[in-house]
Amino acid sequence: MCKVSESDETLSEILANNFKAAFEAVSGHAYLVRTQAEVCDLILKIAQEAGAKRVALAELPDSVMDEAETKCTAKGMEVLRPPYQTDTALGEIDQVQVGVTGARFGIAETGTLAEVVFDDTSRLVSALPRTHIGIVHARDLVETLRGSAARMTELYAENPENIMVSYISGPSRTGDIEMILTLGVHGPEHAHAILILGDDA
Amino acid sequence: MTTTRQQRLNDAITKSIEEPKQRDALYNCMKRGRDKRTERLMTLPGGAAFRDEVKAIKDRCIDKQEELLERFIASSEARGCQVYVAKDGADAIAYCLEVAKKHNAKTVSKSKSLTTEEIEINEDMEAAGLSVVETDLGELIIQLVNEKPFHLVFPSVHKMRDDVAEIFAKATGKPVEATIESIMPVVRSYLRPIFLNTDIGMTGANVGVADTGAICIETNEGNGRLVSAIGKVHIAVMGMEKIVETMDDGMAMVLAHPVSASGQLPTTYVTWMAGRNPMGADGKPRESHIVILDNGRREMAKDPIMRENLRCIRCGACMNACPTYGVVGGHTFGHIYPGPMGITWTAGVHGYDVAAEFADLCVSCGLCKEICPTQIDMPLGIAKVKHRDHQKNPPSFTNELLMAAESAAKMGCATAPFSNISLGNSAFRWVMEKVTGIDRRRDMPSFARKTLRKRWVSQIDPAKVTRKVAFFHDIFVNYNAPELGMKALRRLEAQGCEVVLPEQQACGYPYIGYGDLTRAQDAAIYNVTRLAEYVAQGYDIVTTEPTAAYCLRETYPKLLPLNPKAKLVAAATHEYFAYLMDLEGAAGTNTLEGHIYGFHCSCHQRPLGMGSEAMDWVRKHGGSIELIETGTCCGMAGTFGLKHGPMGYDLANAVGKPLFEAFQEKKVDAIVTESSVCSIHLKEGTGMKTVHPLDLV
Numbered sequence: 001m002c003k004v005s006e007s008d009e010t011l012s013e014i015l016a017n018n019f020k021a022a023f024e025a026v027s028g029h030a031y032l033v034r035t036q037a038e039v040c041d042l043i044l045k046i047a048q049e050a051g052a053k054r055v056a057l058a059e060l061p062d063s064v065m066d067e068a069e070t071k072c073t074a075k076g077m078e079v080l081r082p083p084y085q086t087d088t089a090l091g092e093i094d095q096v097q098v099g100v101t102g103a104r105f106g107i108a109e110t111g112t113l114a115e116v117v118f119d120d121t122s123r124l125v126s127a128l129p130r131t132h133i134g135i136v137h138a139r140d141l142v143e144t145l146r147g148s149a150a151r152m153t154e155l156y157a158e159n160p161e162n163i164m165v166s167y168i169s170g171p172s173r174t175g176d177i178e179m180i181l182t183l184g185v186h187g188p189e190h191a192h193a194i195l196i197l198g199d200d201a
Numbered sequence: 202m203t204t205t206r207q208q209r210l211n212d213a214i215t216k217s218i219e220e221p222k223q224r225d226a227l228y229n230c231m232k233r234g235r236d237k238r239t240e241r242l243m244t245l246p247g248g249a250a251f252r253d254e255v256k257a258i259k260d261r262c263i264d265k266q267e268e269l270l271e272r273f274i275a276s277s278e279a280r281g282c283q284v285y286v287a288k289d290g291a292d293a294i295a296y297c298l299e300v301a302k303k304h305n306a307k308t309v310s311k312s313k314s315l316t317t318e319e320i321e322i323n324e325d326m327e328a329a330g331l332s333v334v335e336t337d338l339g340e341l342i343i344q345l346v347n348e349k350p351f352h353l354v355f356p357s358v359h360k361m362r363d364d365v366a367e368i369f370a371k372a373t374g375k376p377v378e379a380t381i382e383s384i385m386p387v388v389r390s391y392l393r394p395i396f397l398n399t400d401i402g403m404t405g406a407n408v409g410v411a412d413t414g415a416i417c418i419e420t421n422e423g424n425g426r427l428v429s430a431i432g433k434v435h436i437a438v439m440g441m442e443k444i445v446e447t448m449d450d451g452m453a454m455v456l457a458h459p460v461s462a463s464g465q466l467p468t469t470y471v472t473w474m475a476g477r478n479p480m481g482a483d484g485k486p487r488e489s490h491i492v493i494l495d496n497g498r499r500e501m502a503k504d505p506i507m508r509e510n511l512r513c514i515r516c517g518a519c520m521n522a523c524p525t526y527g528v529v530g531g532h533t534f535g536h537i538y539p540g541p542m543g544i545t546w547t548a549g550v551h552g553y554d555v556a557a558e559f560a561d562l563c564v565s566c567g568l569c570k571e572i573c574p575t576q577i578d579m580p581l582g583i584a585k586v587k588h589r590d591h592q593k594n595p596p597s598f599t600n601e602l603l604m605a606a607e608s609a610a611k612m613g614c615a616t617a618p619f620s621n622i623s624l625g626n627s628a629f630r631w632v633m634e635k636v637t638g639i640d641r642r643r644d645m646p647s648f649a650r651k652t653l654r655k656r657w658v659s660q661i662d663p664a665k666v667t668r669k670v671a672f673f674h675d676i677f678v679n680y681n682a683p684e685l686g687m688k689a690l691r692r693l694e695a696q697g698c699e700v701v702l703p704e705q706q707a708c709g710y711p712y713i714g715y716g717d718l719t720r721a722q723d724a725a726i727y728n729v730t731r732l733a734e735y736v737a738q739g740y741d742i743v744t745t746e747p748t749a750a751y752c753l754r755e756t757y758p759k760l761l762p763l764n765p766k767a768k769l770v771a772a773a774t775h776e777y778f779a780y781l782m783d784l785e786g787a788a789g790t791n792t793l794e795g796h797i798y799g800f801h802c803s804c805h806q807r808p809l810g811m812g813s814e815a816m817d818w819v820r821k822h823g824g825s826i827e828l829i830e831t832g833t834c835c836g837m838a839g840t841f842g843l844k845h846g847p848m849g850y851d852l853a854n855a856v857g858k859p860l861f862e863a864f865q866e867k868k869v870d871a872i873v874t875e876s877s878v879c880s881i882h883l884k885e886g887t888g889m890k891t892v893h894p895l896d897l898v
Contacts, residue, residue: 083482128427179233179358185338
């Protein structure tokens, strides 16, 4: 766990640092940023490093998607965003190299992004591409896995019909051949988490 | 006479011993699982105490199973799921085939589900013309070669990279280089079109939550997400016992499961599905079917011993601890479910007869129970499987003899020294091996002409008595090592203990190991009745034999659940050194200065405190001592390792080898252990001096 060095560090910053350490311990990459511009610059940078031709977005505020789209298309990438059409979504998202999704909350102890969705095309955006970027507000981090049960209970009470929650802690992994940790067997080989501090973004 | 079953098990053991590559892979897999689990436990608040909480949650939910089932059905139907309660495998399969037919389905992609393996649904779906693909890599590997899981969590641990490359070369029709980096992209591109063209996405469920109607699917690879999102129809097959009450209960399982399996927290992907989402802008509802499987679970709930099985969360920790599973693997030690839990669970869902086919591989060391996150008493459940089997297939003559070891010991003492001369005579031992099945290479302890009971005369001045001890000697210190018994008791006297030797029988643990619950209960009643009288008069019960302490403390209350005396005796029972250290305090001598010892903790001593007091006692006499262990059994397992043949001596030595090597590498002056039987095995296995702590000073 990270050390708290500055006395004025807020609780959400402490949790964000804990999250970062935990997420990186399971082979993910985590970043702490403060503004929407930083978020979108990071998306672009990761997409460029992944050599992406196509990027898909889901479960994000329009302003983030607008800015990310502008920045990525400027570099020649194709950007897909909701609504996804039922008949074509699967084929399209399968051809994407980077999927970017917003998480409703996160768990600091375990480095877990909690993606809450009501349309399964959003699940595909985080599950099919080689690279996944999850974005969460540091103020939405809960401390522990067990503690997240309360948050989940609220969510179920607020949503009496279909609701899908995915806890995502790092990239897809397997140890099925000789117990050797290998990433990206089906889903993302590279997992990035962007944590937003403050209320600007 | 050797039965077909014995012959089959013997052959399998011999074959495993001769195949070191597979055995080493399994050994490393298990060791890693155990070590990572231990490491993770250190980081949890409360450490291993989470087991008590998980057990309590499961017990509460099993008590309310029928009510929670109704609540789960109501809440998940309210979210749009279709729920079906299937009485057995055939019923569940018929339902799934009906769903497939209704949707004119051609393809089924599965994420790992032991419950669907339990009912062998793949075979029937394939027979109905469906193409069925397991998408978990380990499961896919064994599906492609038509095998069952070798390990619960790592089903293909016995396949090396060359094997896997060959399997995928055959599946894809293209050569695959035998490196993991080359295999992975092949797997990814092999499975991707299968995912994309899934008609039915079939999953299991690790948890169902009655309050919310949500099910939880845990995967590390992410295949559970793809299968459940893409399939035109989703079917989850879930065991009835997976239903818990609240989200908090569910979250406790999501913690306990991966921590116990591999020390991970949590599984990379934990999917909480409640109802089913539409796919894309048309917003049309999609079907999700939840098949809740009984298949013997309700029956198990009615049986006080088998009921504990329903606490199983399928983490596989028990097979990471099991010494004999570690040698033979899940194809021999298992039916569909492998390992210790495989025996009792198989008895519940596939029948006692099926379980009995491999139950003899359990040597009743109890390590499975100690590592189990819900503390299921597997040794007792397995004893029941063996016991029921004995109604049809009586135990072997050797097992009968070992269960009645006390009669043999009495005879040995009565005929000493002739019995001892015979035990040292190779021609006699050859004949004895043929007749009794006791391996002639075993250095058997000699019998004392005069037992501890005959020798013991209290010498304490009644005015100096501060405590009263009822000594439970069991077999070894009474019949074989009365000098050791005398030393132990004189030390207690020196600390103001009045020591008596109550009337008693051997503790009877071998009855559990070899599966005679009637005689185990008889022994328990005999001892409990007599010992309870002493406890009522203020006596503490003390024993030098770890297995006897374990039996009195842990096993008798389970064997006699309605007998309040069993609990009384259990609470009054002490391990010898724990008791002695309490009396003596820290004051010691320097007798052992300059000596370095390695301590062996017997399996039954582990839950009692890992022998820490015995080690402290050696230390306070100036000796240096450390626990040397591999995290599993030495292989002797009571009297199991005395038996001639693969199912005994050979298996015991295969299990013990890593521990023997660990002792030899440490270059200690001697091995110190309190267990009389482990001592024989370690001495022979290492060629090192092996002693009881009391014999050091």
